[in-house]
Each structure stands twice: as C-alpha cells, then as structure tokens.
Amino acid sequence: xxxxxxxxxxxxxxxxxxxxxxxxxxxxxxxxxxxxxxxxxxxxxxxxxxxxxxxxxxxxxxxxxxxxxxxxxxxxxxxxxxxxxxxxxxxxxxxxxxxxxxxxxxxxxxxxxxxxxxxxxxxxxxxxxxxxxxxxxxxxxxxxxxxxxxxxxxxxxxxxxxxxxxxxxxxxxxxxxxxxxxxxxxxxxxxxxxxxxxxxxxxxx
Amino acid sequence: xxxxxxxxxxxxxxxxxxxxxxxxxxxxxxxxxxxxxxxxxxxxxxxxxxxxxxxxxxxxxxxxxxxxxxxxxxxxxxxxxxxxxxxxxxxxxxxxxxxxxxxxxxxxxxxxxxxxxxxxxxxxxxxxxxxxxxxxxxxxxxxxxxxxxxxxxxxxxxxxxxxxxxxxxxxxxxxxxxxxxxxxxxxxxxxxxxxxxxxxxxxxxxxxxxxxxxxxxxxxxxxxxxxxxxxxxxxxxxxx
Numbered sequence: 001x002x003x004x005x006x007x008x009x010x011x012x013x014x015x016x017x018x019x020x021x022x023x024x025x026x027x028x029x030x031x032x033x034x035x036x037x038x039x040x041x042x043x044x045x046x047x048x049x050x051x052x053x054x055x056x057x058x059x060x061x062x063x064x065x066x067x068x069x070x071x072x073x074x075x076x077x078x079x080x081x082x083x084x085x086x087x088x089x090x091x092x093x094x095x096x097x098x099x100x101x102x103x104x105x106x107x108x109x110x111x112x113x114x115x116x117x118x119x120x121x122x123x124x125x126x127x128x129x130x131x132x133x134x135x136x137x138x139x140x141x142x143x144x145x146x147x148x149x150x151x152x153x154x155x156x157x158x159x160x161x162x163x164x165x166x167x168x169x170x171x172x173x174x175x176x177x178x179x180x181x182x183x184x185x186x187x188x189x190x191x192x193x194x195x196x197x198x199x200x201x202x203x204x205x
Numbered sequence: 206x207x208x209x210x211x212x213x214x215x216x217x218x219x220x221x222x223x224x225x226x227x228x229x230x231x232x233x234x235x236x237x238x239x240x241x242x243x244x245x246x247x248x249x250x251x252x253x254x255x256x257x258x259x260x261x262x263x264x265x266x267x268x269x270x271x272x273x274x275x276x277x278x279x280x281x282x283x284x285x286x287x288x289x290x291x292x293x294x295x296x297x298x299x300x301x302x303x304x305x306x307x308x309x310x311x312x313x314x315x316x317x318x319x320x321x322x323x324x325x326x327x328x329x330x331x332x333x334x335x336x337x338x339x340x341x342x343x344x345x346x347x348x349x350x351x352x353x354x355x356x357x358x359x360x361x362x363x364x365x366x367x368x369x370x371x372x373x374x375x376x377x378x379x380x381x382x383x384x385x386x387x388x389x390x391x392x393x394x395x396x397x398x399x400x401x402x403x404x405x406x407x408x409x410x411x412x413x414x415x416x417x418x419x420x421x422x423x424x425x426x427x428x429x430x431x432x433x434x435x436x437x438x439x440x441x442x443x444x445x
Binding site: 008013174 | 209212213214215217218219220221223226228229230231232233234235236238239240241242243244245246247248249250251252253257259262268269288289290291292301302303304311312313314315316327328329330331365367371372373374376377378379380394395397398402403404406407428429430431432
C-alpha cells in the first residue's frame with residue numbers, strides 16, 4: 001500500500017449571505033458603538049505619493065440588475081508598486097497607504113466607491129511586468145465562493161497589451177470586461193457583470 | 206520569487222451555479238474562471254494589528270449591551286485553530302464573525318423576520334489568531350432562521366466567518382454549523398457543498414473539555430486555509 005496523503009482540505013466556502021454587512025461593515029448597516037469605524041473604509045491615512053483616484057462601480061447580475069447587497073474588497077500596491085504587507089520582500093510600501101479597501105454596494109443604487117491611488121506595476125512570476133491594476137474580490141448573497149477579478153486602466157494601452165494575464169485570456173473579446181471607463185479625470189468606473197453577454201472575466205488563483 | 210499557493214480544489218468548494226439555492230442562478234458566472242499561478246499580487250495581503258481590537262470585540266454577549274445588560278440566549282464559547290492545508294497554524298490573522306440572535310433575528314435594515322431583536326445583542330465580533338493560529342470568542346447560540354427560497358426553508362443555526370490569512374489568495378468566507386442540528390441536512394445553502402465530508406468539516410462539535418462549568422458551553426471549530434508550497438526546488442512552470 002502507498003502511504004496516505006495527510007494534507008488537510010481547505011474549509012469549503014459558503015455564501016456571505018444578505019447580512020454580510022453586520023460582520024464586515026456594521027456601522028454601514030446601523031450597528032454603531034461596537035467598532036469605531038468600518039474596517040477598510042479609508043485606504044489613504046496621511047500624505048501619500050502618487051496620483052489620487054476614485055474608483056466607482058456596480059456589481060450586476062445576469063438579468064442586468066445591480067446588486068444592492070454585495071460587499072467588495074480591493075487590494076493593490078502603492079504608486080511605486082509595493083504592497084503594504086509582511087509578505088512584501090522588495091521594499092517598504094508607503095506607510096500612509098493601506099492598499100486594502102472594503103465597501104458595500106449602496107442599498108438603493110448598488111454603487112460602490114473607493115478613494116485610493118493609482119497603483120504601480122508589479123512583476124509576474126517570470127519577471128515580466130504586469131500592467132497597473134487593482135484586484136477585486138466580490139461576495140454577496142447568491143455567490144457561493146468569493147469572486148476574484150482585476151480592474152485595469154484605460155489609459156495604459158501599451159502596458160495592457162503586454163500584460164501576462166490579459167494576454168493569457170483565450171477569448172480576447174472579453175479583455176474589455178476588465179478595463180475601467182473614465183467618466184472624468186482621476187475617476188474610474190468599473191461595472192462587474194456576474195453573467196450574461198458582458199460577463200466579467202473571473203480568476204481561479 | 207516564490208512557489209505560490211496550492212490551487213483551490215473547485216470540486217470541493219460549492220459550484221457557482223447551484224439552482225436549489227435560487228439566488229445563485231442569476232449571480233453565478235457561467236464562464237470558466239481563468240487559472241494562473243499566484244503572483245505577488247495574490248501572495249500578499251492586508252494584516253491587522255491588535256491595536257484595531259476593542260476590549261470586547263471578541264465577546265458578543267456584551268459588546269453591544271447597554272449598561273450591565275447581556276444578550277439573551279444559550280451562552281457559548283467558540284474556539285479553534287486556523288491552520289493551512291499542511292497543518293501549520295496561521296498566526297496573527299483577523300477573523301470576523303456575524304450571526305443572528307437567539308431567536309434567529311438579524312440586526313439589519315433589510316431584515317423583517319417577526320422574531321424580535323434583542324436590545325443587548327448586535328451580532329458582530331472579531332478576533333486575531335495567536336502565534337499558533339488559535340482563536341476564541343464568546344457569544345450566544347444563534348437560532349434557526351426562515352428565508353424565502355422555497356416556501357419552507359430554514360437555515361440551520363450558523364455563524365458566518367470571514368478570514369483573511371496572510372495572502373489575498375487565502376481570503377475566505379464560510380459558515381460554521383452546530384453538531385447534531387437536523388436542519389443542516391435540509392439546507393440548500395449547506396447542500397451547495399458537493400461532498401458530505403466537505404459539509405462535515407463545517408460542523409463544530411460540542412467541546413465539554415473547554416466548557417466553563419455553570420457558565421458557557423463550548424464548540425470547537427478548526428478552519429483550514431490554502432497552503433503555501435515550500436519546496437526547495439523551483440522549476441520554471443510550463444506554459445508561461
């Protein structure tokens with residue numbers, strides 16, 4: 001007989017449900033006095049280097065209806081491409097930039113918003129540079145396993161064309177689902193389509 | 206350069222489309238997700254210090270209570286170890302929990318179940334794992350809760366868990382269930398998990414050894430996150 005593999009299995013995911021806000025953004029849902037403020041509410045905590053930007057967007061279901069009960073987290077490097085994380089080994093990130101943000105969809109309009117900085121580039125596993133992007137993680141009622149995707153920038157055509165992930169997408173007509181719109185200078189809008197003709201590319205990472 | 210995180214076993218996790226859980230039908234992607242090895246983007250993640258924690262953040266019996274009040278319901282301690290697939294404890298990691306009160310009522314603007322709110326119970330808590338990955342919090346046992354799926358679906362008693370780990374690749378939200386609850390095997394959300402073994406890994410046993418006599422029962426809930434490869438040999442991956 002062969003020895004058994006004794007590795008543990010990852011705990012299976014379950015939906016965050018409609019009341020995810022109670023645990024993750026309690027002040028947003030009216031539970032005040034437990035935490036001073038909702039975690040991830042502010043990504044910029046002081047003077048930061050780089051370009052301040054605002055990201056807005058919606059999460060839209062297969063019928064075209066915006067979700068009004070989603071929770072969205074983003075994770076990104078600072079303007080120099082460094083992460084504010086103990087696992088960052090290339091240098092020290094901007095101390096006034098957390099790199100991580102969390103927002104709930106508006107309960108009426110479904111829109112979410114983040115005030116952040118435009119990220120720098122980060123290398124892929126083979127050393128090629130990845131185009132500047134923001135990693136998104138979406139959970140909600142009806143989503144059984146949190147969805148990973150990325151928002152790329154429409155003003156980075158050359159970097160996007162060489163990006164190791166974007167070029168890996170077999171159906172190149174879907175690349176556009178990962179590129180934000182620019183309604184105004186410094187404002188990027190990113191709608192995430194869960195399914196349908198404009199379904200966003202999601203990642204298994 | 207690193208060796209990255211072990212892939213998720215997507216046949217162990219729930220699929221995106223699980224029609225008996227009706228909301229998944231319009232919210233589950235239909236295309237296959239794009240696979241690629243984890244990069245620095247996924248191998249880093251936010252880490253939180255103990256300075257974010259208030260005195261009662263891990264005690265849901267009192268963290269929303271007024272004056273000397275306490276939440277009503279069966280008093281329990283929930284504890285366990287956060288470890289990775291290779292059995293290593295995951296230290297210094299934020300765990301957030303949320304739940305209904307003893308009657309199955311959530312404190313949320315969009316919730317209208319007729320069971321009353323408990324004025325001394327908010328339903329949220331958080332803690333950070335210790336150097337070996339252990340955590341614990343105190344709460345009341347949540348009640349089962351009816352929800353509009355079919356006309357007679359009831360969630361088993363459950364506590365929601367949000368876990369960060371040390372990398373964004375490990376980010377996980379799941380639910381803990383209680384040993385012996387007959388509703389577990391009737392729940393379309395539980396049933397999104399494809400295997401019985403997977404479901405049982407979310408069922409916390411009663412832990413009499415950690416029970417506080419004349420005070421609170423205990424349940425033990427160990428949680429497993431994705432493991433990071435630790436091989437000495439790093440060959441270039443094919444196809445990159």
